[in-house]
Amino acid sequence: MPFEASRHPSSSTDHRIASLDVLRGFAVLGILVMNIQAFSMPEAAYLNPTMWGELTGINLAVWYLSHLLADTKFITIFSMLFGTGVCLFADRVEARGGRTAALHYRRMFWLFGFGLAHGYLLWIGDILVPYALCGCLVFLVRNSQARTLACAGVAVFSVSTLLHLFIGIATLKEVLPPEIITELRSSWWAPSEAPVLAEVEAYRGGWLEQQPLRVEGSLGMHLYAFPLLLLWRCAGMMLVGMALYKWGVLSAARSDRFYRRLAVVGIAGGSVPIIAGTWIDFATGWSWPHSIAFWSQLNYWGGVVMALGYVGAVMLALRRGWLRGLQTRLAAVGRMAFTNYIAQTLVCTTIFYGHGIGLFGSAPRWQQALIVGAVCAAQLWWSPIWLRRFRTGPLEWLWRTLTYGQPPGWTEPLHYRDCETTPYQIISSWRWICNLLNY
Secondary structure, eight states: OOOTEEEEEEOOOTOOOHHHHHHHHHHHHHHHHHHHHHSSSSHHHOOOGSSSSSSSSHHHHHHHHHHTTOOOOOOHHHHHHHHHHHHHHHHHHEEEEEEEOHHHHHHHHHHHHHHHHHHHTTTOOOOOHHHHHHHHHHHGGGTSHHHHHHHHHOOOOOHHHHHEEEHHHHTTTTOSOOOHHHHHOOOOOOOHHHHHHHHHHHTTHHHHHHHHHHHHHHHIIIIIIIIIIIIIHHHHHHHHHHHHHHTTTTTTOOHHHHHHEEEEHHHHHHHHHHHHHHHHHTTSSSOOOIIIIHHHHHHHHHHHHHHHHHHHHHHHHHHTTTTHHHHHHHHHHHHHHHHHHHHHHHHHHHHTTTTTTTOHHHHHHHHHHHHHHHHHHHHHHHHHHHTTTBOOHHHHHHHHHHHSSSSSGTTSBBBBBOOOOHHHHHHHOOHHHHHTTTT
């Protein structure tokens, strides 16, 4: 029987495309594989794994697998899906005769606000601010042909590579002033021992002690990482995602043969440059600026190819009906992707920062992997429970309320199935806790 996106794995009472929910759930869980490193270790260790912690034995294996299988892959899928979401939102608003541009930019405005709060109050690795800014830009070309969007996406994505190559060559040729080269190296790649230890001490302290470092890190993300990397990566992949949606790739509308080839070629073909880049890094001792300016581009581009392979594998699993129970749970995680993304921050900062358990800088990579597994299992467990009672996640509900200027429950039922509880009642009702514990 041909795959029907509206019937599996979850019913489409609000005309959702189930394949997008499954893929989004897959992506938001996969993102944590890399984010855990930024939650648990000094910032420089995310780019340069030799900067902190033991990198031998099982820890080396964990780092290598996360780099090969996760680094840039899931954020690429998530960015593609965000571009798809821009198209879907615009199409639905236009079908209802609404003010598409006004609602879209209001939606991005509130996402930008959520991102600022997330980044400056909780964790410097926020991606919502870049998504909101890029979403404002890609909206302008959403009605372009799929081929045009795909070509534009690749071109935009390429800009970051050109900037990295320029910085690498300018550094080697000593075109840049020595003080700028020193600052780039110390801030991006190999900071001295004193600031690293100060970072560890700050994050092991209370929330107020962490705050100056968090503000400084978030400003760095917005002033440097965004124009150099995140703008081009996110906007480029959003445009590619729009193209893939229009081609029917993300809605599981292509043939099994197409997805099988995409999975095999993407995963196998993408892994080759990534493995090669990793081998060069270790062979050359993670040298500056070669690693960050040159060899990192093998993963930057190989990650896109592998991400497309993952898309092919997930779509093929949907079409063939493999692991239906897991698909249903992934779809639930995907429907609550915003809530689950912020929940990952709350859980991990509680584990690693001083206002919680305070394990920052002390958990080896194999322990980080166990925490990732536990958090993902919890979200796969609790997301379907929530959606048995409510149509959407709590943060998704709040975002829609702010976007439309009124709670969605006033225009459509918020309950899921036969439950009449509203989000307002969650705060004060002990029955919700009892129902959750008895599930």
